[in-house]
Amino acid sequence: MSYLEFLGQYGDRILSGTVVTVVLTVLAALLAVAIALAAGLMRLAPNALVRGVATVYIEIFRGTSLLVQLYWIFFVLPLFGITFEKFTAGFVAVGMNLGAYGAELVRGAILSVPRGQWEAALALNMSPAKRMWRVILPQAVLIMLPSWGNLLIEMLKGTALVALIAVTDLMFQVKQINGTTFQSAEAFGTALIIYYILARFMLTPFMRWLERFMQRRLGRA
Amino acid sequence: MFDWRWDFTWDILPRLIVATGNTLLAAGLGYAIAVVLGLAFALAQRTPYRAVTVVVREAVEFVRSTPLVLQIFFVFYVGPQFGLRLSPWTAGMIAIGLHYAAYLSEVYRGGLESVPKGQWEAATSLNLSTARTYFRVIIPQALPPSLAGMGNYLVGILKDTPMLSVIGVAELMHTANAIGSETYRFLEPYTLVGIIFLLISLPTATGIRLFEAWMRRKLGMI
Numbered sequence: 424m425s426y427l428e429f430l431g432q433y434g435d436r437i438l439s440g441t442v443v444t445v446v447l448t449v450l451a452a453l454l455a456v457a458i459a460l461a462a463g464l465m466r467l468a469p470n471a472l473v474r475g476v477a478t479v480y481i482e483i484f485r486g487t488s489l490l491v492q493l494y495w496i497f498f499v500l501p502l503f504g505i506t507f508e509k510f511t512a513g514f515v516a517v518g519m520n521l522g523a524y525g526a527e528l529v530r531g532a533i534l535s536v537p538r539g540q541w542e543a544a545l546a547l548n549m550s551p552a553k554r555m556w557r558v559i560l561p562q563a564v565l566i567m568l569p570s571w572g573n574l575l576i577e578m579l580k581g582t583a584l585v586a587l588i589a590v591t592d593l594m595f596q597v598k599q600i601n602g603t604t605f606q607s608a609e610a611f612g613t614a615l616i617i618y619y620i621l622a623r624f625m626l627t628p629f630m631r632w633l634e635r636f637m638q639r640r641l642g643r644a
Numbered sequence: 645m646f647d648w649r650w651d652f653t654w655d656i657l658p659r660l661i662v663a664t665g666n667t668l669l670a671a672g673l674g675y676a677i678a679v680v681l682g683l684a685f686a687l688a689q690r691t692p693y694r695a696v697t698v699v700v701r702e703a704v705e706f707v708r709s710t711p712l713v714l715q716i717f718f719v720f721y722v723g724p725q726f727g728l729r730l731s732p733w734t735a736g737m738i739a740i741g742l743h744y745a746a747y748l749s750e751v752y753r754g755g756l757e758s759v760p761k762g763q764w765e766a767a768t769s770l771n772l773s774t775a776r777t778y779f780r781v782i783i784p785q786a787l788p789p790s791l792a793g794m795g796n797y798l799v800g801i802l803k804d805t806p807m808l809s810v811i812g813v814a815e816l817m818h819t820a821n822a823i824g825s826e827t828y829r830f831l832e833p834y835t836l837v838g839i840i841f842l843l844i845s846l847p848t849a850t851g852i853r854l855f856e857a858w859m860r861r862k863l864g865m866i
Contacts, residue, residue, distance in 0.1 A: 601721060
């Protein structure tokens with residue numbers, strides 16, 4: 424079977440798998456951003472208990488493997504009465520894992536906003552919430568955006584693991600195709616190229632655009 | 645807690661501990677490959693031959709932006725299609741070693757670029773060969789700033805070894821899966837795997853931080 428025939432026969436499945444991978448990545452990214460923001464801010468809280476909760480969360484999720492977490496969420500949580508559908512378990516695991524890494528980015532970026540900005544906001548009598556939301560965070564976002572670009576690529580790559588709990592993403596589809604045709608080079612090679620295109624020619628340019636957009640918004644372009 | 649069985653825990657713990665040895669072995673071997681190969685990738689990107697530089701650069705980018713689990717499958721299954729059979733261990737080590745070599749080459753690249761140009765000029769004026777300049781002058785200076793990044797990826801490779809279970813390398817995750825399918829109990833094996841990983845990776849990360857601080861002080865970088 425030539426490669427074109429291979430694509431003709433299995434193109435549809437590969438495409439539907441790609442769509443699932445993209446949707447998973449977007450959902451995981453939204454979840455990770457929300458978690459990272461919450462856990463990152465909690466790490467800076469004056470209350471030791473709040474800080475402790477965030478630290479434990481971050482250390483557990485950064486200290487173990489994504490695959491372990493995925494299996495735990497999918498196979499063990501149901502024993503505690505929390506059952507996720509496999510698709511949900513997939514993006515929740517990826518989002519929570521990368522959210523822990525993101526939390527450290529958020530914390531680092533907030534701390535690296537110049538002190539004068541904090542003092543100025545204080546001098547203008549802003550409430551702590553307003554100071555964070557209107558002054559500190561927008562500048563922190565600009566600082567951490569490049570690192571988030573790398574993190575999003577990790578997220579895209581991380582979603583490949585959900586194939587192991589039978590979510591029908593790109594990885595799962597090519598694994599199935601490989602199982603029936605034994606055309607491993609074509610099946611896995613195509614998937615490698617698709618992941619590469621998604622990371623290099625979609626995610627990376629999008630993050631570049633977002634960086635420029637944020638710079639303009641903050642009048643730094 | 646929720647149906648946690650201690651007798652079962654003690655039964656499976658020895659198996660998991662043996663498997664932990666394999667996990668550490670896989671991480672160590674993979675890292676050894678990555679450390680050497682990564683340096684080769686980094687140096688290849690600094691040759692005067694533009695073709696070599698561009699090809700290696702793109703290859704590194706490609707490996708870095710595609711999933712490791714897919715690369716493991718690729719290495720393991722594509723060989724037999726062309727008559728080359730690899731054992732799970734060999735295929736796994738090639739895949740994980742290559743993947744982390746790509747990451748480490750970026751770390752080395754940063755380190756190599758941080759060596760002042762004057763060092764090159766001094767080496768040239770002393771009539772040192774390129775190889776001698778690299779191995780006796782440049783790399784020893786490029787290494788300390790790279791150590792932090794190298795340490796992070798050591799923890800990283802450890803946490804990525806569970807992916808080797810997909811092709812049947814008998815490391816922790818694979819053993820936990822086997823226990824799960826033999827006994828239909830998942831709570832203990834998967835939780836223990838998580839705890840074992842925490843017990844290894846947290847001290848390692850702390851050790852690396854301390855080593856890094858010690859290194860900085862020793863080199864007067866503070």
